[in-house]
Amino acid sequence: MSTHPSFDRARFEQPSLTVDVVVFAMRESALNLLVIERGIPPFEGRWALPGGFVLPSETVERAAARELEEETGLRDVYLEQLYTFSMPDRDPRGRVVSVAHMALLPADRLDTVQGGSDARRAEWVSIPEAIEKVEPAGLPPPGAKPRKKRDAREPHFAFDHDVIVATALARLRGKLESTTLAFELLPEEFTLTEAQRVYEAILGRPIDKVTFRRRLTQLELVEETPRMRRGAHRPARLYRAAPRDSVWI
Amino acid sequence: MSTHPSFDRARFEQPSLTVDVVVFAMRESALNLLVIERGIPPFEGRWALPGGFVLPSETVERAAARELEEETGLRDVYLEQLYTFSMPDRDPRGRVVSVAHMALLPADRLDTVQGGSDARRAEWVSIPEAIEKVEPAGLPPPGAKPRKKRDAREPHFAFDHDVIVATALARLRGKLESTTLAFELLPEEFTLTEAQRVYEAILGRPIDKVTFRRRLTQLELVEETPRMRRGAHRPARLYRAAPRDSVWI
């Protein structure tokens, strides 16, 4: 805003400002999303994202972190601002503008999610089934498959939260190969196959093992540990994310 | 937001919601930015971005387009939502959250910019000189050169608009090579050298002619016209952006 001839007047009729958080985590080689089943109308029984009102003296990022901790117990997770959703009718109760955020939770912290203080149920839903037929906000995503509108079944999500989730997934996909964001979904130490599963889950398609390993090692994105993961078959070398100045590759 | 135990109460103490628009255009092989010199305090005489309050029944994207037209006469330009700025003290007059947008204006429409209805001066400033020593919001940008804080001179920009501009530039750089966004800064028909200048201005470094031309033609991002641009030396083939389903490459 360059000047404000109506600065004081404009404080009337301002929309409410909220934040919503799309939390992603890996579960059984699939990307999962944290939703909270709504206990009250509107959209009772539908899935909603954790979130709430922005307080007067906090940034939206801080509000997102606070609401996430209040409603799920999660703290110290990767969190980035995503997009602001402002369709006038997106909330039937009134004008609510919401600044959506995306959070990434390491796989080994998946079960640390607690119900909110008011005991609402938080649950993990796997991605390909949770969001079908929804397009992200803004410009269409890199993987520009025109998706159909929802079918006759009841929609799963409350408000426009399906669009928010689609937007978060598009952002995650877009950043996947130009940043080290994928490591935020992995435990401190992980095998290269586990890392490959993360990439495959986010991209939604299988990727070549050799190319993947070559890339991670040649770009020095990972460093070896002396430890191995032992399981049903041949033990696998454990790696950790290499310390870097920036998430950008 | 999953539930709203305090929905009605929260309508009090809500921040004001505004939009700001970072308009980029090419001028003499350099990337330029549209600023409006403020005529009133606070920040009188400093550069500000076009923008203003979001009206009750419009989206923020619509508000950005409306304010841009009201203040500069520009319409039908590429416009995308960028990032939301919410530091509680970013406006000394009170709590104002601003949703920043980025607009791209074709070079041949640069002189169609008109002063706003209240006759404030709009002017173009070239990028490398306008923003020095500022870091974008959110995560650091792809070109992660840690910039210094401003020096002793008076800052040029009002509010946090320097950060908004830095964020817009980072976004533009990030999308440059994975989208066809650069064409939005070019006239309908352009030479490949003109296109190269756009890429160089945005990246801030020279790029190889052969590689650049090979990429544009092999990916079929441009198509030949029968016309030539005639100037001081050898005439250059005119091209246009090839019609595509998506801006993503």
Place this chain on the structure above:
DNA sequence: AGAACTTAGTTGCATTGTGCAACTAAGTCA
């Protein structure tokens, strides 16, 4: 014990993309 199976990890190669130097082409200007 040993064969079959599964997952981990490597080697080799053909294909494609990138960076750079050197060249040709077509105009202007002195």
Place this chain on the structure above:
DNA sequence: TGACTTAGTTGCACAATGCAACTAAGTTCT
């Protein structure tokens, strides 16, 4: 006419990528 400038191409060395085939190390089945 020749120097200069910008447009545009050719050729090549080198790096990145995709794919097939291989070896390695464990478990399980008989």
